[in-house]
Amino acid sequence: MNSLKDFFKKHKLAIFIVIILAVIPFFWLRPGELELGGDSSRLYLYDPLSYLKSSSIYSLAPDGLGNLWMNQSMLPFLLMLGFIYFIFHSPYALTILLYSLSLVGGFLFIYLIILEILKNHVKEDKLSYVHAATILGGLFYTFAPSVGQNIHFALIIQNQVFLNPMIFYLTLMFLKSQKSKYLWFMLLTTFIFAPNFSLAVPALFSFYPLAFLFLVLYVTQYLKKSLPWKKLLVGIILFLGIHAFHILPVIVNTFDPSSYYNTRIFNASSIQNEGLNYFNAILHYAMVTKSFFYTYGAPYAQWAIFVGPLCIILGFLLSKAKQKDFTLIAIFFFITTFLESANITHIGIEFYRKLFYIPGFSMFRNFYGQWQWVQTFFYTLLLGYSFFLILSKLKRKISYILLCLIVGSIVVSNWEFISGQIFRQPHRATKDVSTIIEMDPHFEETLSFFRNQPDDGKIFDFPFTEFSYQVIPGLNRGAYIGPSPTSYLTGRRDFSGHQILEPFSDTFIKLIEEKNYVAIKRLFGLLNIKYIFYITDPRAYKEFFPQLPYSVLLKVLPESKSLTDFVGKIKGEKIFEQGSYLVYNSDNDYYLPHFYVPTSIVPYGDKNKSAGENVSFFVDSKEKDPRIGYISNEECVRFYSSSDCRQDKIKINNIPTIGFKRINSTKYKVVISGTNTPFFLIFSDKFHKDWKAFILNSESKKLKVQESYFGGSVQESYHENIFLDSKTFETLGMKSLPESQHFMVNGYANAWHITPKDSGGKNNYEIIIEMSQQRIAYYGLGISAIFLTVFLFWGYKILMDNRKNRPKI
Amino acid sequence: MQKKIESINLYQLKSLAFFKFIPPILLILGDVLFFQKSSDWRTFPILIFYVFLIIRYKLRANATFFICLFLFFLIYIQYIFSSPAIFESQYPIAPFGEKIAVWLYLFLVIGVIQRWRE
DSSP states (O other): OHHHHHHHHHTHHHHHHHHHHHHGGGGTSOTTEEOOOSSSOOHHHHOHHHHHHHHTSSSBOSSTTOOBOOOGGGHHHHHHHHHHHHHHOOHHHHHHHHHHHHHHHHHHHHHHHHHHHHTTSOOGGGHHHHHHHHHHHHHHHHTSHHHHGGGTTOOGGGGHHHHHHHHHHHHHHHHHHOOHHHHHHHHHHHHHTGGGGOTTOHHHHHHHHHHHHHHHHIIIIISOOOOOHHHHHHHHHHHHHHTHHHHHHHHHHHTOTTSHHHHHHHOHHHIIIIIIHHHHHHGGGOOHHHHHSOOOOOGGGGGGGGHHHHHHHHHHHHOOTTOHHHHHHHHHHHHHHHHHHOOSOHHHHHHHHHHTTSTTGGGGSSHHHHHHHHHHHHHHHHHHHHHHHHHTTSOHHHHHHHHHHHHHHHHHHTHHHHTTGGGSOBOTTSSSOBSOEEOOHHHHHHHHHHHHOOSOOEEEEEEEESSSEEEEEOSSSBEEEEEOHHHHTTSOOEEEETTTTTTSHHHHHHHHHTTOHHHHHHHHHHTTEEEEEEEOOGGGTTTTOSBTBOHHHHHHSOSHHHHHHHHHHHEEEEEEEETTEEEEEEOTTTOOOSEEOOSEEEEEOSTTGGGSSOOOTTTTOOOSSOOEEEEEHHHHHHHSOHHHHTSSOEEOOSOOEEEEEEEETTEEEEEEESOOSOEEEEEEEEOOTTEEEEEOOSOOOOOOEEEEEGGGTEEEEOOOOOSSOTTTTTTTTOOOOOGGGEEEETTTEEEEEEOTTTTTTOSSEEEEEEETHHHHHHHHHHHHHHHHHHHHHHHHHHHHHHHHHSOOO | OHHHHHHHHHHHHHHHHHHHHHHHHHHHHHHHHHOSSOOHHHHHHHHHHHHHHHHHHTOOHHHHHHHHHHHHHHHHHHHHTSOGGGGSOOSSSOOHHHHHHHHHHHHHHHHHHHHHHO
16 A cells, blocks of 8 residues: 555656546547548447458458458457447547547656666666656657657557557566566557557567567666566467467468569569659658657747757767667667668668568558657657756756756647647648548438348449548538448448449449440449449538549539439439438349359450450440350350350350358358259459359258349348358368369459359259358467467466465565 | 966867867768758768767767757757748758758767767
8 A cells, every 4th residue: 555655656747647648638529529531540439349340350351342351450459449339339438538548558658668767877866857857758759740640540550659668668577577467468468459460560560679679688788687588488479379360361361472462572573663662752751850850840839849859969968878778779769760761871772772672671661651650769768868867967946947848848849739739630632621520320320221231232332432432521511531431330342432443443434424324334233233322412522522532533523413413324213311311222124133143154355455454345235134244255265165255245044043142241152053054153252262162062951032133043042140150160171163163254253163063963052152261360260269268367377476476464 | 387388278179179070060061051962972971081080089979969969950940940841851952951960860870889989
């Protein structure tokens, strides 16, 4: 009890600041306001569990055609958010709590780190100087631009603001004391905030290797202590084990030669084009000045930016050669400043360019963005130490006056962040549309509507943006602009922007320009688009957004009215309306369900091959039955004679009846009946070699039909979303259809050529279509579950040992 | 009398030490004021010249840090008297303060190496 009192007495000022920092974010947003947009959005704060279901448990992107993606690392974090959401039931509360955690965590752990480093240098009577310096260091870090500027449109890695100092502190304490409890808490933190420890995140590689190198040097060279190698090894094994659920899928994907990660890491032309050329293009934006003078760019605060660099230079002047820890921090400050600014001599730039040939280094192509947090961290350590060197030369009273002045200048120079003005900025190139949004309840009802639809059809969103974004206007003069809430919060795929519609995006715009509505309907059919979602509010289009993010669509549909007219030409029947949110069916005559068997094959060649592939093969089709499989001439000759492939179309007779059901987004069951000839089965998800088809030996069971198409020859069943059950691994050990029978159709989709031989002559049977990469995610989860159990038992043992060793009163 | 002469000599020596900083500072100012683009063909010879001065006159790390302080004031003056926009990009030419900042970085590195050796 006394020790607790002592602690509060010693750190009362720091505790007071912690309370202030925890309260500050409540002034940034008013209740009901949200700030969710940006490249990766924070839709997980709006509805954590819906976000989790749609984006983190399966290895497929929730939007568009269903690209392979690895987002499993979000799982523990989203579960934690889900739990907090369950208590408060408010995205506002969740947002503010996360902001508070960033500020408090950042300050507290910087405070503790600097305290831990400096307390070696002073006796008890001079500890007040150390406390003053640590508080200044903590405040400087907490309000630094790398923290504040990025909090607006924050990426998930923004949590590194407090995670970096927290893990650093726990590791420092572990290496110094060799007590397992620090290691255990460190591992627990990495598990909960696993998105920051994903192998796909540059932040992991920018901070932790340098931080651990620093700590090893500090402990072994300065403190002259040996490292606890055995415990470190246990820690590394446990880390890999509990993180297997996201590390394993990323590693497997990285070594798949067809994957994006593999190309980015190992392909020389990708390193040159996407890495080095990008680096060269943004090089002139990086400035050494920015690395020394931290500023939010507010003209009234320009004068106050001198504190950091001036105090560091004074710190150097006052430092002694024997203060080797100061020199060590300085070396890491120089390294990180070089990495962040890049523009230090031409030899330095050339050296930097050479680094890109290290596999994986091109993840730092946006070098300023990736290294800024690390630079701020070491800058703060150096500054905290310098504050101490300066203050300890002064009389106590003068040092307190100086402390107040420095706090004042930190507050003034960072006022834009502290006051929350940084959030109150309009979206770029819009008519003062705020990034802060009050969510329209009608939109929430629309999301519910989509969630409750029993079928598996996709959605097309209007207005259609030029990126992969969706725009949702708020009740206020604000809008959400970011990844589509329609897909991320409903688990239903949609097409919200130009990038998502690849490879058909340019063709789509051209068809609008040509007013070729039939071809657009045909395209929607090929893409399995069942719903057209139209936000009629003019504030969602040109009225508020004269340029971005509609530059492309505005060229062909320059007014809200022309957009409405266009939607009127392609829509089917209206099925939902709430406020300005309308949902129509797409034209039923062209709709193709998720699975279908084509009645004709249309071979296509290199016509219109300007962009490297023919993506307008469907435009001139005259066929009334939309069940067409468009296949390239090269694929066609694998199944038909050359003369057949030269025809306009190849008719297929005696096609089977099929029924299909989604088990989850990576696994479907298809029931085939009445077949005795070869046929093609088309699955309208993005082609990937790891989509596998398994023909089951068991008797086929009839599916309960919720909707029939084409006179009952395609039947859609009631879908499920089963993540794990007794049948999850039913295809394990089974032989899939050979890859030679799996090919791309319709310019993007999967097709299998299935013959009676494949089914062993059976006329009725079941096929399981499965994304085999999902298995890796299951294996990873299994490994993590085992290690997590061990880890928790170890934590329990540490707790018991601590209790035993506690002195009895 | 003897003491007075010694103190004058010491004062003169200190004044002379101050003059040792003038050539590198003039060279740095010449580099940033007279040339639009930086060049390693100027940067490294100036650095080597300064290292020569350190060895020749046994300059302490603090001497280097005083030069850093001077460079810092130059950057600060430009910073507060100009629009923040000029520090947004080095295109088409880097601002005066940015070129000085590179020199500040390099001199801090030299100073820390000196301190390490002390």
